[in-house]
Structure formats: structure tokens, C-alpha cells
Amino acid sequence: MPATPTPESLRRIEKLVQVYCEKSGTTTHPDPTVTQAVVNGLAANLDQIGRPLCPCRFYPDKKEEATHRTWICACDDMQIYKYCHCMLFVNSEGIPITEYLPPDHPGVQTYGIVKDPAPDKGRPMRAQAAKREQERIERNS
Numbered sequence: 001m002p003a004t005p006t007p008e009s010l011r012r013i014e015k016l017v018q019v020y021c022e023k024s025g026t027t028t029h030p031d032p033t034v035t036q037a038v039v040n041g042l043a044a045n046l047d048q049i050g051r052p053l054c055p056c057r058f059y060p061d062k063k064e065e066a067t068h069r070t071w072i073c074a075c076d077d078m079q080i081y082k083y084c085h086c087m088l089f090v091n092s093e094g095i096p097i098t099e100y101l102p103p104d105h106p107g108v109q110t111y112g113i114v115k116d117p118a119p120d121k122g123r124p125m126r127a128q129a130a131k132r133e134q135e136r137i138e139r140n141s
């Protein structure tokens with residue numbers, strides 16, 4: 001059973017979520033139980049390892065993973081593609097934004113192309129999308 005997060009960590013994560021929704025032009029999921037589950041997971045990781053590591057993935061070693069920024073919320077996928085696979089940062093219908101993902105990404109296969117409702121906001125690491133695409137092409141060639 002997941003640990004119950006401390007009120008202080010919950011408060012910090014709720015603030016992070018509020019600020020990041022504003023920055024990225026996304027909203028939290030219309031079903032509050034979805035949002036709360038992710039918030040609880042992030043807050044529990046904050047308590048456990050001192051970083052808001054994404055709670056929707058498995059890590060062989062959470063502490064080691066937290067030394068990289070890849071899956072620290074808001075993770076690289078969010079900062080590059082505005083894609084949140086936990087469905088924490090979504091559009092008003094509760095669907096993750098997929099329009100910037102590579103075409104073979106599972107998010108596109110699951111949801112189709114979902115347009116960004118606020119293209120002028122967020123994606124501070126968008127320049128890395130082209131680099132990742134080049135790496136993907138090289139891997140597949």
C-alpha cells in the first residue's frame with residue numbers, strides 16, 4: 001500500500017500543479033480522483049526521496065532515477081512535447097496533448113492527435129524535440 005504523504009508535501013505538490021497548469025495552459029483532469037491519485041504519488045515520492053519523481057512509472061532504483069531530471073515532474077516529456085502520460089496536465093476534456101509527439105509514440109497511438117489548447121504556453125525544452133527525433137531515426141536505421 002502506498003505511503004500516506006505528509007501535508008507539507010501535498011501542499012508543495014498542489015502548488016506545483018497549480019503553477020504548472022498556468023505556465024503550460026493545461027488543466028488538471030476533470031475527474032478529481034485521477035488528479036488526487038497522481039498528486040498523492042508525487043507527494044509520496046517527495047517525502048521518500050526528496051524529489052517529485054513521476055509516480056506513473058516503475059524504477060529499479062528511485063534514488064538513482066531522481067539524480068536525473070528526465071522523470072522529475074514536470075518531466076522531459078511535458079517540457080518538450082507537453083505530454084503527460086499520468087493525465088495530470090491535460091486539456092479540458094481530460095485528454096493528454098499529443099500533437100507534438102513523434103508519430104510512433106504510444107500516446108499518439110492511444111489518443112490520436114490531440115491539439116494543444118494553448119500553443120503559446122509551455123514547452124520550455126521544445127528545442128530538444130528535433131534532437132530526439134534525429135536520435136530516433138538513427139536508432140531505427
Ligand code: SF4
Nearest residue numbers: 054073075084085086
Ligand atoms: S508524466 Fe510528467 S508531467 Fe505528468 S505527472 Fe508524470 S512527471 Fe508530471
